[in-house]
Amino acid sequence: MSRVRSWTATTKLAAELRGVRSTNAAVTTQLLRRAERTHAKEAKELARLATTDSQRVAARGLLDSLEQGIVRLRPLAR
Amino acid sequence: MKKWGEVALGVVTSMGGFLEVGSIATSIQAGAAFGFQLAWAIALGTISLAILMEMTGRLAAVSGRSYVDLLREHLGVRFFVLPLVAVMIPSFLVLVSEIGGVSIALQIATGVAFRWWAIPVALLGWLLLWRGTFKIVENGTAVLGLVSLVFLAAVLVMKPDWSAVGAGLLPSAPEHDRANYWYIAVSILGASISPYLYLFYSAGALEDGWTIKYLNVNRITAGVGNFFGGGLSLMVLLCAAMVLMPRNIQADAYEQISLVLASPLGRDGFALFLFTLCITCFGATVEITLACAYLVAQGLGWPWSENMRPARDARFATTYTIVIALAAIPIVLGTDPLELTNISMVVSAASLPVTVIPLLVLMNDERVMTRHSNGWLGNTALVLISLMAIVLFFAAVPLRWFGGA
Numbered sequence: 001m002s003r004v005r006s007w008t009a010t011t012k013l014a015a016e017l018r019g020v021r022s023t024n025a026a027v028t029t030q031l032l033r034r035a036e037r038t039h040a041k042e043a044k045e046l047a048r049l050a051t052t053d054s055q056r057v058a059a060r061g062l063l064d065s066l067e068q069g070i071v072r073l074r075p076l077a078r
Numbered sequence: 079m080k081k082w083g084e085v086a087l088g089v090v091t092s093m094g095g096f097l098e099v100g101s102i103a104t105s106i107q108a109g110a111a112f113g114f115q116l117a118w119a120i121a122l123g124t125i126s127l128a129i130l131m132e133m134t135g136r137l138a139a140v141s142g143r144s145y146v147d148l149l150r151e152h153l154g155v156r157f158f159v160l161p162l163v164a165v166m167i168p169s170f171l172v173l174v175s176e177i178g179g180v181s182i183a184l185q186i187a188t189g190v191a192f193r194w195w196a197i198p199v200a201l202l203g204w205l206l207l208w209r210g211t212f213k214i215v216e217n218g219t220a221v222l223g224l225v226s227l228v229f230l231a232a233v234l235v236m237k238p239d240w241s242a243v244g245a246g247l248l249p250s251a252p253e254h255d256r257a258n259y260w261y262i263a264v265s266i267l268g269a270s271i272s273p274y275l276y277l278f279y280s281a282g283a284l285e286d287g288w289t290i291k292y293l294n295v296n297r298i299t300a301g302v303g304n305f306f307g308g309g310l311s312l313m314v315l316l317c318a319a320m321v322l323m324p325r326n327i328q329a330d331a332y333e334q335i336s337l338v339l340a341s342p343l344g345r346d347g348f349a350l351f352l353f354t355l356c357i358t359c360f361g362a363t364v365e366i367t368l369a370c371a372y373l374v375a376q377g378l379g380w381p382w383s384e385n386m387r388p389a390r391d392a393r394f395a396t397t398y399t400i401v402i403a404l405a406a407i408p409i410v411l412g413t414d415p416l417e418l419t420n421i422s423m424v425v426s427a428a429s430l431p432v433t434v435i436p437l438l439v440l441m442n443d444e445r446v447m448t449r450h451s452n453g454w455l456g457n458t459a460l461v462l463i464s465l466m467a468i469v470l471f472f473a474a475v476p477l478r479w480f481g482g483a
Contacts, residue, residue: 006328013325013337022340023348026189030333078189 001046004062007038011069018076029077032070039066084286085298091220092303098362099179100172100269100426101311102355103329103419106338108262109318110329111255114238114246117312119263121247123270124308126463128300130271130434133441133456134280135296139288140450145280145433146376148440162377164432166370169274171422173366173405177203178415179359182332183352196409200402203363207398212285212384215368219361226358228350229313232342236320243316261477264470265420268427270311274369277433281372285384293450317342332416367405371398421478428474430467438464 014031017023046059108116134145141148150158181195206215252259279300288296321341322329329335336355339347368384375382375394388395409415438460441452452460 002326002328003330005326006330009325009327010334010337013327013341017337017340017348020344022344023337024187027186027333027336027348029189030186031331034331034333 001059001062003038004042004046004066007035008062008066008069011035011066011073015069015072015076018073025076025078028073032073032077035066035070035073039063039070042066081292081295085295087217088295088299089303089306090224091217092299092307096304096307097223097226097310097314097354097358098269099175099355099359099415099419100265100272100423102179102314102358103332103335103416104262104265104269104423105311105314106318106322106329106335107420108266109315109320110322110327111262112252112259113319113323114243114316115250115252116259116263116266117243117246117315118249119266120270120308120311120315122466123267124304124311126267126466127271127275127308128304129456129459129463130276130437131279131304132297132300133437133452133460134276135283135288135300136293136450137437137440137447138280138283139292139296140290140448141446142284142289144284144372144376145277145437145440146373148446149436150377150379152440152443152446153436158377161432161436162373164429165273165277165373168268168272168422168426168429169366169370169373170401170405171418171425172272172274173363173370173401174408174413175415175419175422176359176363176366177405178409178413178418179332180356180363181409182415183356183359186333186336187352187356192415193410193412196406199360199363200406203360203367204399204402206364207367207384207402208388208395210384212282215364215384216282216285219357219364222357223354223361225350226310226354228339228343228347228354229310229317232339232347233313233316233320235342236317238316238320243312257477257480260473261424261480264427264474264477265423267466267470268423268425268430268474270308271430272426273429273433274366277373278365278369281369281376281382290450314338330416335416363402363405367398367402370401371395424474424478427470429471431464431471434460434467435464 010031014028018028043063046063050056050059105120137148138144149161177196177199178192180199181192184195185192317338318329321338327334336348336351339351371394372382374397380393381391382394383391440446441456441460444451
């Protein structure tokens with residue numbers, strides 16, 4: 001879960017920095033790819049680990065946040 | 079006057095050459111996960127390295143022999159196999175990580191995958207070794223490495239709470255993730271006290287023609303140079319603590335790490351971070367390759383000197399050619415540079431006893447050191463470092479298992 005939170009925050013920071021041209025398109029693209037890979041990997045892992053409804057809801061919420069971050073970052077990557 | 083010039087250059091070299099892939103990665107991971115709390119590990123590692131460098135430098139200046147030479151001569155060829163293997167393995171892993179560090183910086187700058195950069199980087203490093211002299215290798219990249227002062231600039235811009243930084247210089251127990259905390263502490267120590275650093279320093283003292291008259295130069299270079307170098311490592315940790323930690327960003331990819339200066343300093347900070355990563359890792363690539371060749375050549379009694387033409391020390395030149403060529407392969411194959419950096423720092427920490435404990439014997443041998451053998455203070459410090467090395471030996475691998483996942 002901490003990894004998902006970390007990548008959600010990373011996508012947010014990467015989008016902010018790219019928005020003000022503090023970074024380049026290359027690193028934005030590389031961060032996007034890594035965030036996508038993390039989303040895919042952690043979705044499987046959390047589905048396996050979550051055993052109760054409340055855990056599934058929490059996991060879904062975290063994954064949704066990461067997905068929103070990815071969607072925000074996508075147009076900024078090349 | 080000439081000597082003071084050498085002191086100044088030595089201090090600049092130690093400072094500019096201090097940061098490399100291991101110290102950058104471990105300091106950033108520490109700052110991102112635990113804020114200022116692991117600053118003590120950098121301080122401890124820096125002080126230990128300064129002591130070991132002063133002693134191996136003194137050993138070389140007084141005896142006219144390198145530490146490796148003396149290890150083989152005084153403790154026997156059979157014993158020498160142990161440090162040879164114990165230093166060669168972590169040094170090689172660190173070398174691969176450094177090539178990975180340069181390659182990843184170039185990947186982030188250009189978008190071309192890091193694996194494509196490994197061979198050009200290795201070729202450029204080899205060319206520098208083949209054509210250059212020790213002075214060029216030692217000072218060239220280190221002076222360029224002063225660009226890492228950008229971390230100090232970023233810290234001054236962000237204005238940390240200096241009392242909290244001061245509190246971090248005192249060891250304290252973590253409130254969360256204990257295994258990860260100690261794992262990062264071990265990694266920082268492994269990065270700070272890599273055996274190649276003091277073996278290279280000892281060989282370098284001979285390359286520079288140090289004699290007994292250079293004992294003060296040695297003392298100042300090892301002490302002041304490492305003080306400033308360790309200070310830069312601390313600045314890296316502070317940057318991560320102020321940029322990544324408040325956002326809950328763990329540093330598990332170099333791409334995340336590259337954002338650490340973009341936040342306070344904008345595009346210039348981002349570009350300077352990449353330049354810093356590139357040049358400091360390239361400097362370390364050349365130095366570690368040379369350190370591996372010194373180790374083999376001195377251990378086997380071959381002629382060696384970076385100042386000689388390759389034709390005059392062909393086996394030495396062949397060794398560094400093979401070492402740097404082999405080190406490029408894992409990166410070409412796509413090994414994750416950050417994962418490898420973490421592993422190599424742990425292996426480095428675990429290998430310390432084999433090179434630190436024999437130093438205690440040599441530094442007290444009056445046949446070698448004449449009247450410059452260790453006093454009680456030096457011996458106490460070396461015993462404490464040896465004890466720490468033994469703890470690291472036993473703790474490194476279990477902590478990697480429990481805390482590094």
